[in-house]
Amino acid sequence: MFLDFFGLREQPFGVTPDPRYLYLGAAHREALASLYYGIEANRGFLSLIARPGMGKTTLLFHLLAKFDRTARTAFLFQTQCSSREFMRFLLAEIGIATESQDFVRMHEQFNRCLVQEARAGKRFIVVIDEAQNLDATVLETVRLLSDFETPQAKLLQIILVGQPGLADKLASPSLIQLRQRITSVSGLSPLNRDEVGRFIEHRMQVAGYKGPAIFTPEALELVSQISEGIPRQINNYCFHALSLAFAMRKKTIDGNMVREVIQDLDISRFVSEVGSPRLHLGLNKGINDPFSPVEELTGVAREYVNAGISPENAGKDYLSPAEAIEHMRDVARLLHNWRAGGERQSA
Numbered sequence: 545m546f547l548d549f550f551g552l553r554e555q556p557f558g559v560t561p562d563p564r565y566l567y568l569g570a571a572h573r574e575a576l577a578s579l580y581y582g583i584e585a586n587r588g589f590l591s592l593i594a595r596p597g598m599g600k601t602t603l604l605f606h607l608l609a610k611f612d613r614t615a616r617t618a619f620l621f622q623t624q625c626s627s628r629e630f631m632r633f634l635l636a637e638i639g640i641a642t643e644s645q646d647f648v649r650m651h652e653q654f655n656r657c658l659v660q661e662a663r664a665g666k667r668f669i670v671v672i673d674e675a676q677n678l679d680a681t682v683l684e685t686v687r688l689l690s691d692f693e694t695p696q697a698k699l700l701q702i703i704l705v706g707q708p709g710l711a712d713k714l715a716s717p718s719l720i721q722l723r724q725r726i727t728s729v730s731g732l733s734p735l736n737r738d739e740v741g742r743f744i745e746h747r748m749q750v751a752g753y754k755g756p757a758i759f760t761p762e763a764l765e766l767v768s769q770i771s772e773g774i775p776r777q778i779n780n781y782c783f784h785a786l787s788l789a790f791a792m793r794k795k796t797i798d799g800n801m802v803r804e805v806i807q808d809l810d811i812s813r814f815v816s817e818v819g820s821p822r823l824h825l826g827l828n829k830g831i832n833d834p835f836s837p838v839e840e841l842t843g844v845a846r847e848y849v850n851a852g853i854s855p856e857n858a859g860k861d862y863l864s865p866a867e868a869i870e871h872m873r874d875v876a877r878l879l880h881n882w883r884a885g886g887e888r889q890s891a
Contacts, residue, residue, distance in 0.1 A: 546786050546789070550790070551752065554751050555751065556782075557747060557779040561601040563602055563605040563609055564750055565750050567739075567747070569735050569739040571731070578730045579728070580607060583607075583669060587698075589704065589726040590703045590728045591710070591730065592703060593729065593730070594708075594732035596776070598732040598774060604671055608671070611669060615666055615669050616661045616668045618634060618638050618668075620634060620671065623672065623673070623675060626681075628645060628650075630678075640654075655692055668700050669703070670700060672702065672704055674706055675704040675705055675706040676713060680716065683719055684722070686704070737764070740768040740773060744759060745757070758796060763797045763801065766803065766806070781806070781809070784809065785797045785801060
C-alpha cells in the first residue's frame, strides 16, 4: 500500500462518506447553508437533488454533525419498500423495535417519540436518501409525517435526498401536496478545474500529507476533465494514480501516469461487440491533439469513441459520437439489469 510511501496516515481517496473529507466548493457550500438554515427555521420539508457521486451523503453527514447535540436524527437508506416497511425502518432507526403491522399503531409510536424529543427541547430530523426510489404511495406516507406538529412549530424536519429522478417524481400531479410542502430545493454541481485541485489537496492534507504537490498541472487537468468534476470519479482516478506512482516508486504524478490510469479504467475494453459496430478504444497521448478526448469532448462515452479517430475514418467501422453514447447507455442498462438479477437470485 502507498500510505507510508507518501507519508499518509490513512487512505485519502476512500469510498466511504467521511464528513472530515468534505470539500466545500461553491455549490456544496450553498447547499449546506440552505439545508442548515432550513432546519434552523423549522421549515419542515427540504430536498437535496444531484447526480450520483456528487457527495450528497457526505454533505448530509456533515450537516447532521452540526445538530448532534441539539437534535434526534434518523438516516434512512432502505427506499425500495412499502409504506408499512418504511415505517418499520424508521422506527428501527430511532431504536423502537416493533413487529406490529398496524399502520396506525406505528404512527402513534413515532408521534410519542416526537413529542418526547420536543419536550426535551430537541429537534427531530429525518433524512431519506435515494428518495427517487420511493413509490408514490410511500412518498404520500412521508407527506403525512409532516402532520406531526404543534400550533407553534413543526415536530419533524424531513430532508428528501436523491438523484434527478426524484425531481421527475415530485413533478407528478399526484404528488402536488408533497411538492407544495417542500420549502427548499438544493442541488450540487460538478467541481471546476480549480476546485478539483483544491479538492485533491484538501483530501491529501486530511489524510496527513505534508509534502509538495503530488499532481502536476497537466495531471490535474486530465483528472478534472476525465472525472467531469464529480467527486466520486475524482477519488477513483486519484486512488489509482497514487497506486501507480507507488508501483513506479515516483513521488510525482504526471500526465502520462494519469493517461495510463484512464486506459486501465476503460471499461469499454470489455464491452461485447455482438450486435453493435466495433468501438475504437485507443487513447491519444497528446493533450493538444485535435481528437484528444480530454481536450475537445466531455463525457466518458465520448472519450471512448473519439479517441484516435481521424476524419477520414469516421463513418466506416466506428460509431458516431451520438451512436456511441446511446450504445454506452444500453450497456449501462444491461449491467444494471444483470446486477439486479444476480441480487434476486442470491436472495
